[in-house]
Amino acid sequence: MTDSMTGFQEAFIALESFVKERIRADNTPGLALAVTDREKLLHVSLHGFADLGAQIPVTPDTLFEIGSISKSFTAFALMQLVEDGKLDLHAPVTHCLPWFQVRSEHKPITLHHLLSHTAGVINGMDFSAEGKYEVYELRETEATATPGTFFHYSNVGYKTLGLVLEELLGRPYAEIIQERILDPLEMTVTQAAITHETRKRMAVGYVSLYDDRPGYPSHPRVPATWMEYDAADGSVAATVTEMAAYVRMLMNRGKGPGTRIVSEESFALMTQRVIETEKEEEGTFYGYGLVISESDGRTCIGHGGGMVGYYSAILADMDDGLGIVVLTNGPGEPCEIARSAVRFLCSVLHNQEPASLLPIPDPTQIDKGADYVGTYRAGTKMFTLVAGSGKLTMRYDSEEIALERRDPDCFYVPHRDFALFLLRFGREEGQVVEAFHGPDWYTRDRHSGPTNFDYPGEWEAYAGHYRSHNPWYSNFQVVLRKGALMLISPGGDEAPMRLLNNSVFRVGKDEQSPERIRFDTVLNDRALHARLSCCDFYRTCTP
DSSP: OGGGHHHHHHHHHHHHHHHHHHHHHHTOSEEEEEEEOSSSEEEEEEEEEEETTTTEEOOTTOBEEOGGGHHHHHHHHHHHHHHTTSOOTTSBGGGTOTTOOOBOSSSOOBHHHHHTTOSOOOOOOOOSSSHHHHHHGGGGSBOOSOTTSOOOOOHHHHHHHHHHHHHHHOSOHHHHHIIIIITTTTOOSOBSSBOHHHHTTBOOOEEESOSSSOOOTTSOEEEOOOOOBOOTTSOOEEOHHHHHHHHHHHHTTTBOSSSBSSOHHHHHHHTSOOEEOSSSOTTEEEOSSOEEEEETTEEEEEEEEEETTEEEEEEEETTTTEEEEEEESSSOOHHHHHHHHHHHHHHHHTTOSOOOOOOOOOTTOOTTGGGGOEEEEETTEEEEEEEETTEEEEEETTEEEEOEEEETTEEEOOSGGGTTSOEEEEEETTEEEEEEETTEEEEOTTOOSOSOOOOOGGGGGTOEEEEOSOSSSOEEEEEEETTEEEEEOTTSOEEEEEEEETTEEEESSSTTOOOEEEEEEEETTEEEEEEETTEEEEEOSOO
16 A cells, blocks of 8 residues: 555545535535545545634534444444354344334344344434334334334334344443443444534535425525434434545454454455345345445455435545545535545556546436427426437426436436426336326327326325424325325435325335334314324425
């Protein structure tokens, strides 16, 4: 590594430029990045403000909430108990927590299943200020897949694991992590619980002014809701330099600066390819609190994290021994920055043609824009799409608006009438024939399918906008479209709803999805209350 340091200095300049461009594109308030090898810190990059209002810059000592990266801390502590002979990962959870209960027709859920997100239980809505009540409420849910066979990310599963630690050791989770992980790694500033005392040294978290629609870089940033938190799925607040020490431990396969955190055998179990993840690209697996990705014969391990007002990522190339930490206090793309940085720096290390630090794509540059050209109608509503110069333009209400791609066949329309939802397109035999925007279903002349659909009349009572005081998931929309109900999250993700019984629906495309929503309190043909995965939401006044 030392022989390559000259090349790395030039590479770090290029990396700085890339990060600055990414921050501008995403309107990220503040960012801290660190590069480390297996032995020492190589580079620290600090950008923007820890507090926009007070114009306090990000420093190496600024604390950021790291969210789900904390899950690996929980996994390490559990593996230590396995090594001590105090825990069997393949025993039912009820051996440790007799009161743990989930309705199920399948075999018992074990700690192994919770660690690998293969228990078949709900994600969890973070509706409780602490973890125990939300875990207790699992008795109101159903495990919908044979444990070990279906990947479904579960925060409440990791909250359960934290309670197991507390039960076995008779101490609060934060004290356990402090003694068993932070102290051995000399992470003296990092905190294992987010409290008002922590807040004094923490970057202010920022969110978009609008919580009810897809994000856009021009949306104003406002301070996020503050919460104290100490559950095992995401309660660690850390500095970028101390997280670099944590990544060094990962690259040294569980060995810290003075002692091992876990044995080689335990680390191998944590990084086993338990199951391929559902939403990632091919070759990405989940182990115990860590994501393992394989590409071009190389192996990386890491994890992303998200809290209310914070996003983060760690990534370690296990072959070359280069690791990246990216922490932000607002909207941004830390996972993409980390992937690009590792790929780029590893190519420099090998004196190869440097891998491209991917330029920020222009979302208005649309490939195959001709697929979408045409006039679309939904009742009295209408728009026309035209393509040219690599762009897809909407002609609507005497205006011309350049569409911005978000996903395949999915676009953001920067116009007030399209602000609440993404514009999605449907195909028949490869041809675009329809468009969806919230409850509106647009068709074009080549659409040949049915235009009228039968559905239970009471479903009309369920459509609408629902809100909660939960800062994690504050609201959602339920729309009735083409005779089916759809749940739309504020970010624009759409999940189909399938009726199971009475007014209870499964949420999600996969038949094994454990997520459920139930409607009740129908007044004047409108449901006033919805319970989504144990969290209560209420019809709100806004569209």
